[in-house]
Amino acid sequence: MAEIVLNKLVKNYGRTRAVHGIDLSIAHQEFVVLVGPSGCGKSTTLRMIAGLEEISDGTVSIGGAVVNELPPRKRNISMVFQNYALYPHMNVRENLGFGLKIAGQPAADIAQRVDEAAEILGLTELLERTPAELSGGQRQRVAMGRAIVRKPAAFLFDEPLSNLDAKLRGQMRAEIKKLHQSVRTTVVYVTHDQIEAMTLADRIVVMRAGRIEQVGTPMEVYNHPTSAFVATFIGSPPMNMLPGTISGGAVRLADGSALPVPERAADNAREGQEVLLGIRPDDISPVGHGLSQDGPGAELTLTVAIAEPLGMESLIFTRIAGQEVQAKLYGPRMVLPGEELVFRLALDRAHLFDAASGASLEAR
Amino acid sequence: MDPKLRRQLGRIVSWVLTFLLMMIICVPGLWVVLTAFRPNAEVLAKPAVWVPQVLSLNNFAKIFGFAQEVAIPVPAYFANSMIIALTSTAIALLIGMSGGYAFARYRFRFKDGLFLGLMLSRTVPGIALSLPLFMIWSRLGLIDTKPGLIIVYVAMNVPFTIWLIDGFFRQIPIELSEAAMVDGCTRWQAFWRIEFPLARSGIASAGIFAFLTSWNEYALASQLTRSTYSKTLPVGLMDFTSQFTIDWAGMSAMAVIIIIPALALTFIVQKHLIAGLTFGGVKG
Ligand SMILES: Nc1ncnc2c1ncn2[C@@H]1O[C@H](COP(=O)(O)OP(=O)(O)OP(=O)(O)O)[C@@H](O)[C@H]1O
Ligand SMILES: [Mg+2]
Numbered sequence: 001m002a003e004i005v006l007n008k009l010v011k012n013y014g015r016t017r018a019v020h021g022i023d024l025s026i027a028h029q030e031f032v033v034l035v036g037p038s039g040c041g042k043s044t045t046l047r048m049i050a051g052l053e054e055i056s057d058g059t060v061s062i063g064g065a066v067v068n069e070l071p072p073r074k075r076n077i078s079m080v081f082q083n084y085a086l087y088p089h090m091n092v093r094e095n096l097g098f099g100l101k102i103a104g105q106p107a108a109d110i111a112q113r114v115d116e117a118a119e120i121l122g123l124t125e126l127l128e129r130t131p132a133e134l135s136g137g138q139r140q141r142v143a144m145g146r147a148i149v150r151k152p153a154a155f156l157f158d159e160p161l162s163n164l165d166a167k168l169r170g171q172m173r174a175e176i177k178k179l180h181q182s183v184r185t186t187v188v189y190v191t192h193d194q195i196e197a198m199t200l201a202d203r204i205v206v207m208r209a210g211r212i213e214q215v216g217t218p219m220e221v222y223n224h225p226t227s228a229f230v231a232t233f234i235g236s237p238p239m240n241m242l243p244g245t246i247s248g249g250a251v252r253l254a255d256g257s258a259l260p261v262p263e264r265a266a267d268n269a270r271e272g273q274e275v276l277l278g279i280r281p282d283d284i285s286p287v288g289h290g291l292s293q294d295g296p297g298a299e300l301t302l303t304v305a306i307a308e309p310l311g312m313e314s315l316i317f318t319r320i321a322g323q324e325v326q327a328k329l330y331g332p333r334m335v336l337p338g339e340e341l342v343f344r345l346a347l348d349r350a351h352l353f354d355a356a357s358g359a360s361l362e363a364r
Numbered sequence: 365m366d367p368k369l370r371r372q373l374g375r376i377v378s379w380v381l382t383f384l385l386m387m388i389i390c391v392p393g394l395w396v397v398l399t400a401f402r403p404n405a406e407v408l409a410k411p412a413v414w415v416p417q418v419l420s421l422n423n424f425a426k427i428f429g430f431a432q433e434v435a436i437p438v439p440a441y442f443a444n445s446m447i448i449a450l451t452s453t454a455i456a457l458l459i460g461m462s463g464g465y466a467f468a469r470y471r472f473r474f475k476d477g478l479f480l481g482l483m484l485s486r487t488v489p490g491i492a493l494s495l496p497l498f499m500i501w502s503r504l505g506l507i508d509t510k511p512g513l514i515i516v517y518v519a520m521n522v523p524f525t526i527w528l529i530d531g532f533f534r535q536i537p538i539e540l541s542e543a544a545m546v547d548g549c550t551r552w553q554a555f556w557r558i559e560f561p562l563a564r565s566g567i568a569s570a571g572i573f574a575f576l577t578s579w580n581e582y583a584l585a586s587q588l589t590r591s592t593y594s595k596t597l598p599v600g601l602m603d604f605t606s607q608f609t610i611d612w613a614g615m616s617a618m619a620v621i622i623i624i625p626a627l628a629l630t631f632i633v634q635k636h637l638i639a640g641l642t643f644g645g646v647k648g
Contacts, residue, residue: 052542073548085539089561099547102557146547 002063002076002153002186003028004049010057011044011210018044020210021058026203031180031187035197036207037233042190043158045207049188050156051075063153078147079156082163084139086131092118092142093127099150117149120179137168144179154186161196173199194234198222206230228358231278231351237315240284240325242277243355246270251277251352253321259298259345265352265361275361278351281315284327286341291330295348302327302343307335318343393623399616400424407612423617438618440592441600446625448510448596449578452517456574459518460525461567465555467526468533482523490520491583498587508590516584521574528573532566533559568633579626597622 004026011019019041026032034042047053049060051072059066067075078099086095093114094101100110118124121141131139140160147155160176161169177200180187191197197204198218206213206221206229214226225231225239232238242259244251246269250258259277261269269275282291287299306317307329314335316327327343329335352361399407401419427438466472467479497516498507506512536559544554560567582598589595597618604615 050546052545071550072542072545073550077546079543079546081539081543083537083539085537085543087540087544087558098544102544102548102553146543150547 003030004154004186004188005061006045006049006058007061008058009045009048009055009060011041011048011053012056018210019048022212024205024212024215026186026188029184029186031189031200031202032205033189033191033197033201033203034205034207035191035194035233036213038192040207041210042192042207046079046156046158046188046190049075050077050079052079076153077156078150078152078154079158080143080147080160082159084131084143084163086139086142086146088131091128091130092123092134092145095131095142096123096127096145096149099146103150113149117145120148120182121145121175136164137172140164140172141175144176148179148183152185154188157187157189159191160189162191162193169196176200194236198234204234206233224360224362225278225351226360228276228278228353228360231353231360235280237281237326239278239280239351240320240323241353242279242320242323242325244275244277244321246273246275251275253277254323255321257321260296260347262347262350262352263296264363267363268361269352274355276353276355276358278353279325279345279347280349281326281328283346283349284325284343285346286316286327286329286335287344289329289331289333290344290346292346292349293344295346297347298345300343300345301340304335304337304339304341306337309334396616396619396623399613400620401617402613404611404613423613424621426614427617427621436600436603436614436618437592438597438600438621441595441597442621444510444592444594445579445596445598445622448513448517448594449575451510452514452521452578453571453574455514455518456521456525457567457571459522460529460570460574463522463526464529464531465533465559467530469538482526486523490581494584494587497584501588507588508594510594512588513585513594513596516588517574517578517581520581521577525570525574528570529563529566532563536562572630572633575629576626579622 006022006024009019009022010017022045024032034045036042044053048055049062051067051070051074055068059068061067062075062077087098090098096114096117097110100113105113114127115124118127121144123138123141123145126134126138126142131142134142140163143160157176161172164172173196176189180200189196189200201218203215204218204221205215208229214221214230216224221230221234225234228241232241242251242253244253244259246252246261247258248271250260252258262277285291300320302318302320304316304318305324308315308317312330312332314329314333316329316335318325318327335341353359354361398416400423401421402416403418403420403422406413406417427436467475501507501512504512506515540558540562541549541551541554544558545551549557579596580598581596585596585599586602589599601615601618601622604611604618
């Protein structure tokens with residue numbers, strides 16, 4: 001059993017605090033993704049779990065035991081680094097077998113387990129090459145192979161795909177998912193790419209400035225963001241935010257027009273409160289070209305500023321009450337800049353946030 | 365002009381220039397080697413005999429005492445030189461590795477100042493220190509001892525070895541030793557199995573440099589040594605000058621003896637200077 005528990009975990013670099021007391025428990029065999037913008041403390045948190053960074057305060061437990069004082073080698077984890085960190089003076093076989101060799105395993109066992117791992121990752125042909133003779137994707141695979149041969153209790157990944165091009169990244173993402181399904185080990189995966197987070201995670205941990213902003217399954221985080229930050233961070237293109245004021249049971253926008261308060265936030269919205277009305281681009285579509293046609297909505301006539309056709313759909317840039325928003329048009333229809341269209345806002349899927357704190361006003 | 369011809373001409377010119385330059389560098393060396401095999405009479409002949417007429421090993425025989433003339437204790441000098449150069453190199457490398465690693469990997473107070481101070485110490489010409497050094501060494505009883513000279517050479521070499529080795533450790537991504545520690549190594553094991561092999565070419569270069577500096581050093585050694593206990597080969601060269609004559613041929617023969625180990629060592633170690641080994645392990 002290898003659950004990982006972080007308890008009020010703190011990291012200070014001199015006077016500056018990079019991680020502000022994180023509480024998180026990761027279940028046995030769970031795939032947890034830490035996601036957040038650059039500098040939010042993801043790597044620092046991961047490195048404290050690995051034992052590569054000293055813990056300033058709080059505890060890390062792996063498999064029920066506090067490991068604060070244990071060096072990395074005694075934590076029974078393995079880690080894949082952003083730059084792969086393959087040993088340049090060893091060939092692929094030696095790279096894969098290094099951990100087992102250090103552990104004093106008999107040569108025959110090492111060879112067998114290296115062959116197994118190489119088989120799983122399709123590295124069999126490359127075993128005698130050195131890292132310099134591999135492509136980026138192959139190096140990535142070797143780094144993963146090195147992590148799995150030791151059969152550790154948990155894998156830690158620090159942005160393992162960020163050095164790959166978009167296509168390869170998609171491929172490797174799928175492979176990591178497959179790997180997790182076959183090896184079934186606890187995984188903590190750090191990324192700043194919300195697509196990786198959505199596709200890989202059992203649970204997503206959204207971090208911001210050294211704190212956890214929200215923890216939940218990908219769908220929870222997507223459908224019920226607890227803050228405007230999470231709402232704009234998860235989902236692509238990001239959620240549109242329309243600033244406004246609650247007035248007479250409606251959200252009054254900058255130009256004086258009003259939209260109804262989304263039902264899920266109706267109980268918490270106070271008269272006169274400054275708010276942000278959040279609507280995803282998928283929920284703003286020209287009439288007849290949207291995802292949902294029923295439910296409460298509002299219709300607005302808007303002028304298209306830019307249209308980006310993507311094939312079966314187009315991304316449309318327009319303005320609502322002076323605020324730039326992105327909208328989606330579904331269907332193979334050509335849209336031209338300057339065109340006036342009637343858009344339908346699916347307000348049943350809209351969100352309301354307090355403008356000052358960014359907290360969601362959704363009733364829970 | 366035809367561009368092909370032009371290119372060829374350019375190549376010829378560059379070859380000629382290279383040849384001339386190499387000649388300027390090499391001829392004195394070659395002359396020393398030639399002189400080592402010629403009798404003094406021919407070396408000193410006037411007008412000069414450019415093309416050697418007689419070549420023999422007589423000068424070497426003389427040096428090693430196989431001839432009737434007074435022998436110079438070359439074997440003792442040779443042993444002194446070896447012991448002093450090897451020991452001081454080993455110590456300088458050890459300090460250079462520890463210091464270079466510390467500067468490359470750790471943060472500590474006064475780091476920049478310390479580093480600058482080390483480098484500045486190289487700006488003082490060694491000979492300027494010879495008088496104070498002589499006085500201190502004579503108080504400490506280190507004059508005419510091997511340890512006396514070893515300490516001086518270690519001090520001369522350490523700034524350079526630290527600087528060079530620091531640069532090599534800096535090139536090695538820190539993630540490599542981190543990966544090794546996650547893979548089961550202690551910090552010590554990670555150093556010896558990962559970082560040391562990757563910095564080996566740098567350490568070897570520093571070693572050659574330190575060895576050659578100690579092996580060839582003359583100015584301070586001539587002040588701090590007296591007798592066969594500690595005199596090194598370059599100082600021993602002066603034994604060939606007597607009040608009225610200089611035995612140029614014998615001196616050249618000894619110079620050859622000094623050059624050979626240095627040359628041999630450089631060649632042996634050079635094979636291990638496979639630089640650029642760190643690339644490829646990280647990034648794509
Ligand atoms: N060695 C250090 N000394 C001082 N501050 C540091 C150090 N390492 C990281 N920090 C700071 O700690 C904060 C968190 O850094 P961390 O590397 O964990 O960010 P991250 O979320 O992994 O970002 P990225 O996506 O860019 O990798 C940053 O503000 C960074 O400047
Ligand atoms: Mg990071």
